[in-house]
Amino acid sequence: MTTGDGSAEQAAAAWRRAARARERARIAGEAAERYDQRAAESGRDVHRQIAAMLHSTAGCHRSSARLQEAFAHNLAGWEQGRGIRPRFMTGVAEACGTSSAALTLVDVDQSQLAVAASNEPARAAQDLEFMLGEGPTRDATTGRRLVFASCDAIEQRWPCYGPALSALGIHEVAAVPLDTTGRCFGALAVFDPRPGLVGSRAFADIVGALTRTVLLDPDADPELYGGIDHRDVVQQAAGMVSVHIGRCVDDALALIKARAFSQGVPLETFARGIVAGELTLIPEGPS
Secondary structure (H helix, E strand, O other), X not given: OOOOOOHHHHHHXXXXXXXXXXXXXXXXXHHHHHHHXXXXXXXXXXXXXXXXXXXXXXXXXXXXXXXXXXXXXXXXXHHOOOOOXXXXXXXXXXXXXXXXXXXXXXXXXXXXXXXXXXXXXXXXXXXXXXXXXXXXXHHHXXXXXXXEEEOXXXXXXXXXXXXXXXXXXXXXXXXXXXXXXXXXXXXXXXXXXXXXXXXXXXHHHHHHHHHHHHHHOOOOOOOOOOOOEEOHHHHHHHHHHHHHHOOXXXXXXXXXXXXXXXXXXXXXXXXXXXXXXXXXXXXXXXX
16 A cells, blocks of 8 residues: 555545445435425425425435545555546546546635646646636636536637637536535536436535535535645736736736636646746736
8 A cells, every 4th residue: 555645544534524424314314204204294395395405415415425435446446556646526527427527616706716626638627717717617606507518509608718628629518506505615517427417416416515525514625635726826926927017916817827828838837937937927018
């Protein structure tokens, strides 16, 4: 077994969370059955509504357990020399019948704060949204609703993002907000999901599980076992460029995004070059 890299601890934590999720699912399921019985006996809508809520809660906990178990299993395979080190989002993508999925956290202004991606295409897709200012995650978090597009509709809906996404070989995308009663704190984007996933109970359970995993569960891991990539280095680079060019941080950030996109360089790689002093940006045109 690989030692010293935290994988054993991460696997153990995942198994513990899975066990707790299974127990919560059992409790919620048993309560749902009791209210099903009460609804059958009384005919009261309130009992049916409570039963439906409890069934949904049980489904979310079961989905959360499956995601935790998938991560632990993937870690075990990696420790035995199979493939690359797994990410938590790898299991999320697999549950959606694809290899590419990304979870994006946003602030109150819907700006990306952090991203967790299952693979490089998913991460590249989120970088494109961040650089171009349009895309499914932005629409899902702003409208707080499911967004779905495929084939030509992708390029029609997002004139800049769409062609760039198609160039990655992605032909279908679904994004759904992760929210609480008070606010939306992010979205799950799934690229080329399995047929029938969007709008299904299974998809709703995955989204509910992620909401609990990221925010609501008392045992949550907000960093998804170290799989969250923050946009801190991009903001740091924007601050440095702002001072250098004598413009506001928003203008500096826009300049960084535009240059990274035009040069075909991953945004974070470009920003790290600025922070390391390897790149110096000079705005084009009149100041």
